[in-house]
Amino acid sequence: MKDNKSAYNSSVYDENIVSTLPYYREYHNQIIDLVKAAGMQNIDWLDTGCGTGTLASRVFDCRDDVRFTLCDPSEQMLDIAKNKLQGRDIRVFNIASQNMTFDSEFDVVTAVQSHHYLKPDERKTAVDNCFRALKSNGVFVTFENIRMTTEASDKIALKRWESFLSDHLKDPEVVKMHIDRRGVEVFPITIEEHIKLLREAGFKSVDVLWTSYLQAGFWAMKY
Ligand SMILES: C[S@@+](CC[C@H](N)C(=O)[O-])C[C@H]1O[C@@H](n2cnc3c(N)ncnc32)[C@H](O)[C@@H]1O
Structure with missing residues (x-):
C-alpha cells in the first residue's frame, strides 16, 4: 500500500520522479523565475501538494524573504519535507487542496502535479480554494499532467512519454504501470479545460507558462 497518491512511496519519490516526469526540475525553475519577474518581496507562499518539499527547498536556495505554508494529504511526504526544510520558515498542514479554508492570506499559491488525482467536482473545489487563499x-501557478485535444494527438504524446520512461526506468513492467495509471488513478484534462477551470474560479488573467510532453504549467492572477 503506497503512502501517497503519486506513483512512488515518499522514501523513494525524489530519486524516481526525475526519471518519470520529463523536465521535472524545469517546473520549479519556471515558477521561481516567474515569481522573481513579478517583483514580489516578503512573500507569503502556499504550496499545496508540496510532497517532499522540493519546491520550497529550491526557493529557499535563492531567496530568504519567503514564509512557506506547506499542505499535503500524505503525512509521510510531509515528514520528508519537514526534514528537508529544517531551520526554514515553514508551517505544515496535513490537508488536501479540496479541504483547505485559507482566505486572502497568500501572495503566491503553487500546486505542482497535485490535482490530477481529483475527479472534476473535487478538482474544481481545489482550484476555487487556491483562488480564495490568495490576496487580491x-x-x-500550477503544473499538471495534461491530455491532448484529440485521441490521435494524445496517442502520439503518450507514445513519446512511453519512450522517455523506457529510456530512463528500463523495466517494461514499471513503464506499463505508469501508462496504465492514466484515466484510472490520474485524470488529466486538456490545456483548454485547465484555462476554463481557472477562469471559472475567478482569475482575471490566465496564461500558459510552459508545456512539453504530457505536462503543462499555468499562471493565473487574481487582481
Ligand atoms: C507527484 S507528487 C508532487 C509533489 C511536489 N509538488 C513536487 O513538485 O514534487 C503529488 C503530491 O500530491 C499530493 N496530493 C494528492 N492528492 C492531493 C490533493 N487532493 N491535494 C493536494 N495534494 C495532493 C500527494 O500526496 C503527493 O505528495
Missing part, C-alpha cells in the same frame, strides 16, 4: 494581487 496574488499569483497562482
Whole structure:
C-alpha cells in the first residue's frame, strides 16, 4: 500500500520522479523565475501538494524573504519535507487542496502535479480554494499532467512519454504501470479545460507558462 497518491512511496519519490516526469526540475525553475519577474518581496507562499518539499527547498536556495505554508494529504511526504526544510520558515498542514479554508492570506499559491488525482467536482473545489487563499494581487501557478485535444494527438504524446520512461526506468513492467495509471488513478484534462477551470474560479488573467510532453504549467492572477 503506497503512502501517497503519486506513483512512488515518499522514501523513494525524489530519486524516481526525475526519471518519470520529463523536465521535472524545469517546473520549479519556471515558477521561481516567474515569481522573481513579478517583483514580489516578503512573500507569503502556499504550496499545496508540496510532497517532499522540493519546491520550497529550491526557493529557499535563492531567496530568504519567503514564509512557506506547506499542505499535503500524505503525512509521510510531509515528514520528508519537514526534514528537508529544517531551520526554514515553514508551517505544515496535513490537508488536501479540496479541504483547505485559507482566505486572502497568500501572495503566491503553487500546486505542482497535485490535482490530477481529483475527479472534476473535487478538482474544481481545489482550484476555487487556491483562488480564495490568495490576496487580491496574488499569483497562482500550477503544473499538471495534461491530455491532448484529440485521441490521435494524445496517442502520439503518450507514445513519446512511453519512450522517455523506457529510456530512463528500463523495466517494461514499471513503464506499463505508469501508462496504465492514466484515466484510472490520474485524470488529466486538456490545456483548454485547465484555462476554463481557472477562469471559472475567478482569475482575471490566465496564461500558459510552459508545456512539453504530457505536462503543462499555468499562471493565473487574481487582481
Ligand atoms: C507527484 S507528487 C508532487 C509533489 C511536489 N509538488 C513536487 O513538485 O514534487 C503529488 C503530491 O500530491 C499530493 N496530493 C494528492 N492528492 C492531493 C490533493 N487532493 N491535494 C493536494 N495534494 C495532493 C500527494 O500526496 C503527493 O505528495
